[in-house]
Amino acid sequence: MTVLPFRRKQRAYEARQQGLVLDDDWHRPSVKWGLGTAHVLLLVLLVIVGLGPILWLFKSAITTTQDTIVSPMALFPHGIAWSNLTDAWNNLDVGLYLKNTVVVAIGSWISAIFIATTGAYALSVLQPRFGKVIMAALLTTLFVPAVVLLVPLYVEVVDPPFIHHSFAGNYFAIWLPESANAFNVVLMKRFFDNLPREIFEAARIDGCGPFRLFFNIVIPMSRPILGVVSIFAILASFKDYLWPLLVLGDTNANLQTVAVHLPQIEPFTPLGDFLAALALSALVPIVGFLIFQRGFLRGTGLSGALKG
Amino acid sequence: MAEIHFEGVSKVYGDGTRAVNDLDLAIGEGEFMVFVGPSGCGKTTALRMVAGLEEITDGTILIGDRVMNHVSPKDRDIAMVFQNYALYPHMTVEQNLAFGLKLHKISKPEIARRVHEAAAALNLDQHLQRKPKALSGGQRQRVALGRAIVREPAVFLMDEPLSNLDAALRVQTRGEILTLQKRLGTTTIYVTHDQVEAMTMGDRIAVMREGVLQQQGTPEELYTRPVNTFVATFIGSPAMNVVPAPVLKLGSDSSLVGFRPEHIRVGPALNGSVGFNAGVEVVEYLGDEQLAHLRLGELSLVAKLPVADHVEPGTAAAFAVSREALLFFAVDTGFLTDPPS
Numbered sequence: 001m002t003v004l005p006f007r008r009k010q011r012a013y014e015a016r017q018q019g020l021v022l023d024d025d026w027h028r029p030s031v032k033w034g035l036g037t038a039h040v041l042l043l044v045l046l047v048i049v050g051l052g053p054i055l056w057l058f059k060s061a062i063t064t065t066q067d068t069i070v071s072p073m074a075l076f077p078h079g080i081a082w083s084n085l086t087d088a089w090n091n092l093d094v095g096l097y098l099k100n101t102v103v104v105a106i107g108s109w110i111s112a113i114f115i116a117t118t119g120a121y122a123l124s125v126l127q128p129r130f131g132k133v134i135m136a137a138l139l140t141t142l143f144v145p146a147v148v149l150l151v152p153l154y155v156e157v158v159d160p161p162f163i164h165h166s167f168a169g170n171y172f173a174i175w176l177p178e179s180a181n182a183f184n185v186v187l188m189k190r191f192f193d194n195l196p197r198e199i200f201e202a203a204r205i206d207g208c209g210p211f212r213l214f215f216n217i218v219i220p221m222s223r224p225i226l227g228v229v230s231i232f233a234i235l236a237s238f239k240d241y242l243w244p245l246l247v248l249g250d251t252n253a254n255l256q257t258v259a260v261h262l263p264q265i266e267p268f269t270p271l272g273d274f275l276a277a278l279a280l281s282a283l284v285p286i287v288g289f290l291i292f293q294r295g296f297l298r299g300t301g302l303s304g305a306l307k308g
Numbered sequence: 309m310a311e312i313h314f315e316g317v318s319k320v321y322g323d324g325t326r327a328v329n330d331l332d333l334a335i336g337e338g339e340f341m342v343f344v345g346p347s348g349c350g351k352t353t354a355l356r357m358v359a360g361l362e363e364i365t366d367g368t369i370l371i372g373d374r375v376m377n378h379v380s381p382k383d384r385d386i387a388m389v390f391q392n393y394a395l396y397p398h399m400t401v402e403q404n405l406a407f408g409l410k411l412h413k414i415s416k417p418e419i420a421r422r423v424h425e426a427a428a429a430l431n432l433d434q435h436l437q438r439k440p441k442a443l444s445g446g447q448r449q450r451v452a453l454g455r456a457i458v459r460e461p462a463v464f465l466m467d468e469p470l471s472n473l474d475a476a477l478r479v480q481t482r483g484e485i486l487t488l489q490k491r492l493g494t495t496t497i498y499v500t501h502d503q504v505e506a507m508t509m510g511d512r513i514a515v516m517r518e519g520v521l522q523q524q525g526t527p528e529e530l531y532t533r534p535v536n537t538f539v540a541t542f543i544g545s546p547a548m549n550v551v552p553a554p555v556l557k558l559g560s561d562s563s564l565v566g567f568r569p570e571h572i573r574v575g576p577a578l579n580g581s582v583g584f585n586a587g588v589e590v591v592e593y594l595g596d597e598q599l600a601h602l603r604l605g606e607l608s609l610v611a612k613l614p615v616a617d618h619v620e621p622g623t624a625a626a627f628a629v630s631r632e633a634l635l636f637f638a639v640d641t642g643f644l645t646d647p648p649s
């Protein structure tokens with residue numbers, strides 16, 4: 001026997017020893033079959049719950065309305081209806097509303113990142129005199145449910161102080177409030193707090209002022225958290241319903257996002273086309289995530305800057 | 309190149325800790341000054357005040373003839389080497405070295421020249437395109453050093469730059485730092501808690517304790533004329549033996565007498581020396597010499613003896629110290645005093 005399988009066995013053994021169920025217990029038939037079945041069931045359940053609806057959506061997007069209504073779970077009893085997709089794109093203007101959504105998402109993303117990074121930088125690195133008070137105030141806002149703020153925020157956007165020009169029917173009505181996200185600021189501040197101060201000090205001695213320190217040192221070192229906040233901000237604005245409905249309204253329907261538009265047209269739309277429209281809109285965040293996940297979520301190798 | 313002056317400098321932290329107390333010290337142009345002292349004595353704080361990373365509570369610090377108290381770090385013409393290197397993790401070695409130069413608006417060809425010169429001097433040419441995480445500890449240390457050198461500053465500040473290296477690398481890098489500093493002639497403050505490092509590297513040494521400067525001088529001055537018992541026992545390894553004077557039948561109760569381990573010899577007291585009988589407890593054989601741990605009543609002493617001397621652990625023997633080697637200290641203050649006549 002070679003050494004390798006033994007090592008692998010040994011490692012698997014050690015891994016199991018760290019679990020709740022000891023390795024020796026696994027040899028008892030009752031444990032083996034009982035827990036083994038439970039594992040498999042759990043996995044199947046997770047796949048069904050997590051992936052099932054998405055797969056069903058994509059299947060139904062290319063199934064005729066008839067088939068979807070008669071036998072929703074059947075796999076293409078009367079062939080694949082690719083025409084759903086073209087109909088949705090041409091007749092339902094999915095393209096336009098997707099473009100609107102992307103514009104909203106990008107704007108929200110920029111303003112969220114801008115405020116989260118600069119706010120966190122001020123609180124964590126520059127540390128103004130009343131930083132602690134501001135931080136406490138920020139934390140308190142986390143305890144206020146968003147729905148409670150709906151009306152005050154609406155009043156603010158329709159009649160903003162100093163400007164007195166309504167933002168309603170304008171993307172700024174979404175972009176500006178999106179930036180005021182205490183959670184993102186707190187998340188970002190926590191990350192900045194853990195960046196080693198010596199590196200900032202080295203940079204200051206090397207000649208960095210506060211702006212250079214921010215752009216040349218802090219931001220490049222924060223790629224993982226920038227990815228997290230980006231995903232939060234983009235997904236939130238992608239799926240937001242209530243706020244765009246309120247501030248973009250349907251007076252000028254060409255501005256609306258898919259998340260608001262699709263539910264509105266649902267009653268007047270053939271089911272097949274509607275599901276195709278849903279699938280097309282869902283595709284954008286899914287593909288986006290798949291493309292960017294590596295760059296965003298992978299650690300960026302901050303190790304090596306400091307000796308442990 | 310510049311001199312550094314501390315004039316009555318104190319640092320009190322927000323929580324009331326008095327980390328540096330009324331420090332007066334002048335560091336000459338091109339001098340290699342070592343701050344040494346036990347942990348928490350305020351060495352780092354003093355250094356950081358020179359760097360501008362810590363506000364000065366009281367007194368003034370001058371670099372050259374400029375008062376630095378309210379000058380920002382980037383305008384002080386200094387470079388600092390941190391204990392844990394503090395390299396920029398997202399930049400390559402080359403970018404790490406060039407970063408400070410770019411910010412100081414040095415021309416591109418000049419940056420390239422300095423970076424390659426420093427890289428060659430520090431043996432980093434092979435690694436210029438690597439990120440810090442792909443370097444060994446010693447290489448990172450050299451990058452940190454290189455980042456300071458390329459700046460060609462008036463002052464180098466180094467805070468325990470070698471403490472993360474293993475013993476062999478430490479001795480080697482110690483030599484490299486000294487060679488570089490002598491070649492560049494840059495005024496340097498070097499912080500360490502290792503007195504051997506201080507003795508071997510420093511042109512002059514400042515010994516600190518609990519925020520107070522105890523003594524400053526050349527390694528030889530500190531070794532031969534320590535101003536008090538703290539410096540006497542802190543400098544030198546093994547430490548100086550300090551015993552109450554009456555034990556050696558010298559002077560009164562109010563005196564302590566100190567003598568270095570190498571000044572003890574085996575045998576009865578001759579003219580001009582004092583003798584004592586002590587038990588030999590342990591003998592450490594070092595090859596070129598041996599350390600004998602002696603017991604004299606309640607007291608422990610260490611003697612550094614030639615290997616030719618035969619001292620048997622568990623026996624008692626006569627030892628002697630030349631009177632010229634004795635230093636006297638006051639019991640109450642610990643200060644060096646004149647020998648009793």
Ligand SMILES: Nc1ncnc2c1ncn2[C@@H]1O[C@H](COP(=O)(O)OP(=O)(O)OP(=O)(O)O)[C@@H](O)[C@H]1O
Nearest residue numbers: 321323325327346347348349350351352353354501
């Ligand atoms: N930011 C701070 N706030 C409050 N007290 C501090 C701060 N930094 C250091 N001190 C205190 O000041 C004193 C001197 O600290 P300092 O770091 O200068 O010591 P050191 O001589 O460098 O010690 P070491 O050899 O351990 O590095 C210590 O008592 C320390 O606890």
Ligand SMILES: [Mg+2]
Nearest residue numbers: 351352353467
């Ligand atoms: Mg220190």
